[in-house]
Amino acid sequence: MSKRNPTYDFKWCPGCGDFGVKVAIEQALARRAVENQESVEKTVIVAGIGCSGNLVHLQEGPQPFGLHGIHGRALPIAYGVKAPRPDLNVLVVGGDGDMLSIGAEHIGPQARRNLNVTLVVMDNGIYGLTKGQASPTTNVDVVTSTTRYGKLDDKLNPLMAYLGLGVGYIVSELSSRVKPLGEAIKTAMDYPGFSIIHVQSPCTTYNDTYALLKGDEKKGIEPLAYPIPDSHDVTNLNAAMDLVKGERIPIGLIYRREGDSVASDQRLTDAKIRTKVEQKSVDALLREMVI
Amino acid sequence: MSSKNLVVRFAGEGGQGVVGGADLMASAAATGGYHVLTFSTFPSQIKGGPAWGQARVSSEPILTPGDWLDVLVAQNQYAYDTNLPDLREGGIVVYNSEEFEVAGNTRAYGIAADKMAREAGNPLASTIILIGAVAQMASIDIEAIEAFIVKRWTRGRASDKQIIDGNIAALRMGAEEGRKSGLTVTPLDAPPTHSEPRVMIRGFEAACLGAIAAGLDTFIGYPISPATTMLTYMEQNLVGLDKFVGQASSEIESIASLVGAGFAGRKVMTSTAGPGLSLMGEGLGLAWMAEIPLVVCDVQRGGPATGLPTKTEQSDLFAAINPGHGDMSVPVIAPGNPEEAFWAAGHAVNWAERYQGPVILLSEASIAERAQDIAIPDASKVLIEHRLVSDGKMGNRRYAGEGVTPFPVPGGPGAYVANGSEHDEEGDTTHLPDVHVTMTDRRFAKLKVLEDGTFEAERTSASIALLPWGGSKGAALAAWNELIAEGVDIGWYYTMFLNPLPPALLEALQAKRLVLVPELNYLGQFASRLRSMGVNAQAITQYTGLPFKEADLKSAIRERMGALAAK
Numbered sequence: 001m002s003k004r005n006p007t008y009d010f011k012w013c014p015g016c017g018d019f020g021v022k023v024a025i026e027q028a029l030a031r032r033a034v035e036n037q038e039s040v041e042k043t044v045i046v047a048g049i050g051c052s053g054n055l056v057h058l059q060e061g062p063q064p065f066g067l068h069g070i071h072g073r074a075l076p077i078a079y080g081v082k083a084p085r086p087d088l089n090v091l092v093v094g095g096d097g098d099m100l101s102i103g104a105e106h107i108g109p110q111a112r113r114n115l116n117v118t119l120v121v122m123d124n125g126i127y128g129l130t131k132g133q134a135s136p137t138t139n140v141d142v143v144t145s146t147t148r149y150g151k152l153d154d155k156l157n158p159l160m161a162y163l164g165l166g167v168g169y170i171v172s173e174l175s176s177r178v179k180p181l182g183e184a185i186k187t188a189m190d191y192p193g194f195s196i197i198h199v200q201s202p203c204t205t206y207n208d209t210y211a212l213l214k215g216d217e218k219k220g221i222e223p224l225a226y227p228i229p230d231s232h233d234v235t236n237l238n239a240a241m242d243l244v245k246g247e248r249i250p251i252g253l254i255y256r257r258e259g260d261s262v263a264s265d266q267r268l269t270d271a272k273i274r275t276k277v278e279q280k281s282v283d284a285l286l287r288e289m290v291i
Numbered sequence: 292m293s294s295k296n297l298v299v300r301f302a303g304e305g306g307q308g309v310v311g312g313a314d315l316m317a318s319a320a321a322t323g324g325y326h327v328l329t330f331s332t333f334p335s336q337i338k339g340g341p342a343w344g345q346a347r348v349s350s351e352p353i354l355t356p357g358d359w360l361d362v363l364v365a366q367n368q369y370a371y372d373t374n375l376p377d378l379r380e381g382g383i384v385v386y387n388s389e390e391f392e393v394a395g396n397t398r399a400y401g402i403a404a405d406k407m408a409r410e411a412g413n414p415l416a417s418t419i420i421l422i423g424a425v426a427q428m429a430s431i432d433i434e435a436i437e438a439f440i441v442k443r444w445t446r447g448r449a450s451d452k453q454i455i456d457g458n459i460a461a462l463r464m465g466a467e468e469g470r471k472s473g474l475t476v477t478p479l480d481a482p483p484t485h486s487e488p489r490v491m492i493r494g495f496e497a498a499c500l501g502a503i504a505a506g507l508d509t510f511i512g513y514p515i516s517p518a519t520t521m522l523t524y525m526e527q528n529l530v531g532l533d534k535f536v537g538q539a540s541s542e543i544e545s546i547a548s549l550v551g552a553g554f555a556g557r558k559v560m561t562s563t564a565g566p567g568l569s570l571m572g573e574g575l576g577l578a579w580m581a582e583i584p585l586v587v588c589d590v591q592r593g594g595p596a597t598g599l600p601t602k603t604e605q606s607d608l609f610a611a612i613n614p615g616h617g618d619m620s621v622p623v624i625a626p627g628n629p630e631e632a633f634w635a636a637g638h639a640v641n642w643a644e645r646y647q648g649p650v651i652l653l654s655e656a657s658i659a660e661r662a663q664d665i666a667i668p669d670a671s672k673v674l675i676e677h678r679l680v681s682d683g684k685m686g687n688r689r690y691a692g693e694g695v696t697p698f699p700v701p702g703g704p705g706a707y708v709a710n711g712s713e714h715d716e717e718g719d720t721t722h723l724p725d726v727h728v729t730m731t732d733r734r735f736a737k738l739k740v741l742e743d744g745t746f747e748a749e750r751t752s753a754s755i756a757l758l759p760w761g762g763s764k765g766a767a768l769a770a771w772n773e774l775i776a777e778g779v780d781i782g783w784y785y786t787m788f789l790n791p792l793p794p795a796l797l798e799a800l801q802a803k804r805l806v807l808v809p810e811l812n813y814l815g816q817f818a819s820r821l822r823s824m825g826v827n828a829q830a831i832t833q834y835t836g837l838p839f840k841e842a843d844l845k846s847a848i849r850e851r852m853g854a855l856a857a858k
Contacts, residue, residue, distance in 0.1 A: 008719040041706045046551070049712075056708055057719045063687060065701040066708035066718070067554055069547065070577050076544035080551025080559075081701070084509045084535035088555065088701050109540040272532055279531035282504040282670040289490035291321045291664060 002058045010054045015210075017175030017201030021122055022055050024175075025091065027182035029064060032089070032189060040064045044081050048074040048094030048103065050129045051203075052122040055093050064091075072103030075110045075119065082115045086265040089189060090116070096123040100136040100156055107196075111166040114193045114264040120185060121198045122175070123158065126207035138207070159244035159254055162196050163237065168257035169195035170240070172250055174213060174225055175202070184253070191256070193264045200225065200249060213249070228252035294477040297348040297429050298357035301421070302374045303366025303387075306338035312364065312418045313344030314662060319422065320348040321491050321664045322442060323435035324482030329662045330356035332837060335516060335600040341369060348431075350480035353663070354765035358840040361476045362425050367391060383428055383474045385421060400424075400472035407464060416461035423465020430478035433466050488667045494629040494658035495520040495562075497668075498588060501636030502560055503529060504673035507586075509557040511537045511548045513567065516600040517656040518590040521562035542567035546574030546587070553583040554709050556680075556700035558640055560586040560652075565598065565607055572615035575649050579619040579734065581709040581718075582690070582698075584643035584678055588636070588652040590659045591761075593836045602836030603657035605761050606812035608820070611651040612790050618731060622646070622741050623790040625653035627764030630665045632658060634673070635787050641676040646737045647698055653789070655762040655811075657838050681705040691716040694736050744788025746796040750775070754804040755852055756782035758828070760789060760817050763809045766839035773845055781852070789817070792824075800826045805855055807831055809844055 002008050012018050025045075033040050043064040047053040049071035056066035069077050074092045082090045094103065099121045110117065126144065127133040133146040136156035143150050162170050169191045171184045181199065188195035202209045215223030228250045233239045240255040262270075297320075301312035310331040317327040326349045334340030347357040359379035365371035368391040371384065378384065386393050388401025402424055404417040419440075426436055437459050444454045499521055510529055512522035525536045535557070539545040545561045552559045563571065568589045578585050591607045593599030611623045622642055626635035632654060639652040681689070681697035683704025689696065690707075699705025708718035713730060715721050759767035764785055771783050782803070786796055800806050800821065806828040808818040815830025822828050831847045833839055 002719070005715070005717055005719045007715060007721065009721055009723070041704065042702050044555070044701050054720070063706040065554075065699070065706045066710075067551065067581070068708050068710040068712060068718070068720070069550065069581075070573050070711050073543065073547040073574065076539065076547035077551040077554075079537075079539070079544070080509075080511065080548030080553075081555045082551075083511075083537055083548070084552050084557045084559075085555040085701070105541070106544065109544065268535075269532065272530070277530045279534060280528070282500050282673075285500055285503075285528060286490055286492075286667050286670065289492055289496070290488045290667065291491050 003060050004063070005057070008057055010057065012051060012054070013203075013205045015204035016051065017124060017199070017203070018052055018055060018122055020175035020178045020181065021093070021120060021199055021201055022058055024178050024182035024185055025055070025093070025120065026059060026061055027179070028185035028189065030061060031182070031186050033062065042087070043089040043091065046074045046078045046081065046090065046092045048072060048098035050095040050098050050127070052093055052095035052098065072098055073106070074098065075103060075106035078117050079110065079113060079115065082117050082265060083113070086116070086269070090118070091189065092117060092119040094119070094121060095128070096121065096125060096135045096137045096158070097127050100158055100161075104136075107162065107167070108165045111168070111194050114168060116192055116265055117194055118185065118188045119194070119196045121158065121196060122201035123198060124201050124203035124207055125209060126203050128203045128206055132206035157244065158198055160241065162198070163241055163244065163255060167196050168193045170254040171195070171197045172252065172254055173197055173199045174251060175199050176210070177251070192262060225249045225251050228254070292477055293480045295350050295480055296357060297362070297476070297479045298345065298360050299348070299362045299364065299425055300343050300345045300360045300374060300377070301364045302343035302370035304370070305333050305336055305340045305342045307342070307366050308418050309342050309366065310344035312421060313346040315418060316422050316425065317346040317348065317662055318443070318491060319436045319439040320346070320431065321489070322439035323432060324485065325349060325479075326351060326353050326483070327491070327662070327664050328353040328356060330657060330838065331660060333601055341373065343370070343374065348479065350483050354769045355841055356838065358842050362428065364421050364425065381476065383476055385424055398474060400474055402465070402468050404465070408461060411457070411461065411464065413457040413461055416458055419458050419461040420465035420468070423462040424469035424472070427466040427469025428472065428475050430475065433462065436462055489664045490667050491662055491664050492629050493520075493660060493662050494632045494654060495590070495660070496524060497629040497633040498626070498636040498652065498654060498659070499524045499528065500670070501633035501673065502586065502640050504670045505558075505637035505640035506675045506677070507558045507560050507640050508533060509535045509552045509559040510561065511539050511545050511552065511559070512561045512563065513539050513542050513545050515542070515564045515567050517592055517659055518562040518564045518567070518588065520659060521588060521590070542570040543574065546571040549585040550574060550578050550581070550583050553578065553585040554581070554701070558584070558644065560588060560640065562588040562590060564590050564592045564600070565610070566596070568607060568610055568614060575621060576615035576617060576619060577711040578649035579621065580711045582647045582734070583649070583709065584647050586639045586643050586650050586652055588654055590654045590656060592656050599836045601656065603655050603762065603838055604811045604834065604836060605655060605763065606814070606816065606834070607653065608789065608812070608816040609814070611653050612820070614651070620735065620738065620790060621649055621651050622738065623651045623653050624787050625761040625789050626658060626787055627761055627785070628658060629661055629663050630668065631787055633668045637673040638787070641674060642741050644676045644678040645695070646740050647678055647695055648737065653761065658762045688716040689718060690714060690730065690733070693733055695740060738791050742791050742794055744786055744791070744793040746784060746786035746788070746793050748796070748799065749783040750780070751782055751799065753780045753782035755855065756784050756800065756803045756806045757809070757848065758784045758800065758806050759809045763811060763839055766841050766844050767809050769841040770845040770848060773841070774848060779849070779852070781848070797824060797826070800828070803827065805829060805851070807848055807851055809839060809847075811838065
């Protein structure tokens with residue numbers, strides 16, 4: 001259920017990382033609405049399928065438009081929303097199954113289009129909604145209902161994949177850091193191009209990684225997640241690749257491509273203005289075919 | 292004696308200009324005032340493989356490419372051997388004597404057109420040499436073709452005069468060859484006079500223009516034969532600040548982005564063919580479920596999987612109506628020729644807006660690629676319908692109530708969740724049995740607003756009726772005309788609106804003893820569907836990748852009627 005709609009019959013499990021992401025998005029949208037002096041109705045959240053996709057129904061406060069589509073296709077749906085309607089703010093949410101397995105083929109094209117669209121990936125390293133199958137980001141050797149011998153396939157490094165596919169703005173975050181996450185989402189939405197916020201959002205039922213991410217000083221367990229040092233040059237692609245290539249998960253702004261300063265969806269408008277191409281009437285187009 | 296028709300086939304292999312030859316022949320004849328219609332068939336490759344292009348020229352309006360050839364232009368031995376059976380008695384063969392020799396055929400004449408063109412310093416003009424020869428043999432006015440050449444190659448360039456002079460010289464060379472051959476076919480009637488301007492148009496152009504006329508503003512597609520022409524036409528012609536045309540990276544992206552754009556309030560369309568339609572199944576289900584207006588133009592080709600990418604077939608009807616899983620019934624409009632494609636596309640855009648859901652414009656390779664002269668369509672007669680837009684009074688309850696309800700457009704009031712999962716009035720997911728019943732009923736009830744389709748009905752008193760669909764209309768009408776002239780009592784029914792069928796048409800068909808449905812597929816898909824609706828329908832099928840011949844259809848109809856009478 002949600003505050004807005006008590007009959008909505010979906011629930012996240014207690015402690016689910018997605019709660020933090022939801023609140024962070026609400027904060028980001030509220031702040032942007034104030035700063036840009038526009039209603040939240042100018043924003044569209046496109047959701048994939050899975051636990052993450054239900055976020056769109058759970059948004060509290062002023063309501064953005066939502067599109068809860070089909071598994072894996074949230075990015076091309078967002079392309080269709082944004083390209084012909086650049087006046088809208090478009091935020092995409094999805095999980096690791098949605099974005100890194102069935103829908104992974106769409107990240108490259110979206111990066112090349114470089115429209116002003118922000119993708120928030122809620123990575124819990126498991127298929128949660130279908131009750132615990134291995135995903136591309138499930139650790140090797142983990143036994144799940146589809147990996148009885150332990151996961152044999154390699155684990156995907158999503159941050160490296162984004163860099164390789166040419167995504168111009170990449171942030172790595174934790175669902176438990178709600179405030180910085182909200183700020184990161186807001187900043188990413190302000191960035192004039194395609195941006196990805198990759199969030200470690202643990203599944204408390206099938207793959208609880210909170211302890212691993214945080215570590216345990218007493219037991220001498222080093223936290224998996226660590227803050228990116230201030231010395232990191234976010235505009236340096238090689239430095240970004242070095243940063244993400246290890247086992248540990250750097251938290252913060254990974255990469256921001258230099259030179260992306262004009263809203264990319266503006267390029268089409270600029271090209272049209274430059275070439276002065278105008279729509280001919282159908283009658284005029286037909287007249288050109290007169291024998 | 293003179294003839295109403297001239298059918299010329301240019302046969303050879305891909306890359307030899309056989310399709311271009313037929314097109315040029317048709318354009319020239321149309322400029323001279325004749326009615327024309329082209330058909331081509333070629334393999335799915337850039338060069339090589341058997342290919343031919345056919346032009347039918349007539350003093351009367353044309354329904355089909357023509358069963359029999361008056362002139363066969365054969366570029367190689369294989370083209371000669373395989374196409375000769377289609378030559379009419381008294382027909383002529385013009386063959387490429389540089390490539391091969393024909394012995395023992397007094398109606399064949401060799402022309403080394405490529406060599407002549409090379410020697411004249413105009414190697415691109417070999418097709419024009421052949422056209423000159425054919426025109427001479429068919430007594431077509433050479434001066435009219437010269438006028439066409441002047442018009443065609445007057446492009447405001449410095450080289451215009453040189454090209455025009457070279458091509459006219461080539462045409463005269465060809466005409467001289469035609470004279471030397473001593474061969475003629477029955478001279479063509481003089482061209483008719485026309486009271487209104489005519490356009491030479493291809494099916495894909497007509498479909499694009501009809502959609503634009505109805506207010507289409509967004510087109511996103513992915514290249515696939517034989518539907519790519521629509522994507523490229525839109526990229527060139529759907530332009531301006533308020534328009535968007537994009538190339539997606541797959542058909543899955545095409546349909547997903549169309550859902551996004553339709554949701555965002557745009558009038559959207561894509562073009563694809565069978566394999567793409569298959570990939571779009573889930574996305575079309577999303578559009579049906581979330582009630583998003585969009586149009587998919589499926590230009591049918593042959594077979595499942597890659598099948599016959601460049602051939603024509605009518606085998607996607609089932610897939611068009613039920614493109615995905617679950618209960619849905621996607622509206623389908625199938626034009627029968629390029630002229631109908633213009634109006635059908637406009638209807639498709641309007642239907643999508645009116646019922647707020649996906650519509651399939653079901654075209655075919657032979658319609659999309661056919662060039663035909665038609666009276667210029669009056670674009671001002673295309674109605675422009677807009678979806679009912681929410682003024683916010685419904686709040687976020689977009690899916691409340693029965694039938695079509697106001698559509699909230701992002702940026703405006705009424706924020707809701709457009710949802711592909713079963714949902715309540717606000718679009719929030721629910722799996723409650725009564726909600727699924729209510730919402731399923733709501734989605735199907737919306738189809739009621741599309742029951743305004745028109746249909747043709749002739750000789751309605753006959754107990755047996757002919758009911759073609761799509762591109763089989765032309766051959767079926769030609770066959771029906773002949774049967775009526777021969778005193779056969781058979782009714783004629785036809786509609787572009789295949790789903791939902793116009794209710795009065797369905798009622799009329801249900802009252803028939805037998806309804807014969809010519810269709811280019813193995814399963815008899817439309818006939819099967821009609822039987823499920825209580826019509827005693829029988830399919831007359833063909834699945835060669837080629838259109839029906841008039842004569843074949845006529846004898847098949849007679850055979851079925853005879854079998855019924857013998858019962």
